[in-house]
Amino acid sequence: QSALTQPASVSGSPGQSITISCTGTSSDVGDYNLVSWYQQHPGKAPKLMIYGGGKRPSGVSTRFSVSGSGNSASLTVSGLQPEDEADYYCCSYAGGGTSYVFGTGTKVTVL
């Protein structure tokens, strides 16, 4: 199964909003309730940011939100802050519950 497609990089100034797209097929991203998003700072383990169509684990800022349309899902970061600079990955639960496929990853730069 091929990796989901994300833009290689996205940038924004502090306070601005950015959106990261995640494009796949009807068999994976088609149900964006099965898409989760991860933040990874350099040298660190990934961290779950959003899952299940917009649910955030305890401690994750409400500045992170998601949307979906067709075979694409998107992560929006509002009010960009310096600590948001990191790599972001989408992931879809696919294969009828037998596999997972990650996105190619997006590097977010805070200007």
Added chain:
Amino acid sequence: EEQLVESGGVLVKPGGSLRLSCATSGFTFTYAWMSWVRQAPGKGLEWVGRIKSQGGGGTIHYGAPVKDRFTISRDDSKSTLFLQMNNLQTEDTAMYFCVHNTGEERFGYWGQGTLVTVSS
């Protein structure tokens, strides 16, 4: 607080074998679905495989690149997850993360990873 601590990563020659371990604490491991996810140096994340809880059937699924070479197992009495890797190839060089699936569609808690290097 959940903790996942991987160990066992080393330098190994192509064709060799290696067994990774993941010691866990802070949650009821017996009920947990667990996964391995890897990341090659400078590259993105790749799902390796997942094992359900025994109560969930204990079913194991693998990603295509590792199927028939890697085996996931668990010791619920020791709250430990394992990854047996055989016939290792250079493309298996990666940081290997142990992950707790806090829901079947998501990877909720991650260990810090253990580095496996396959090189002659």
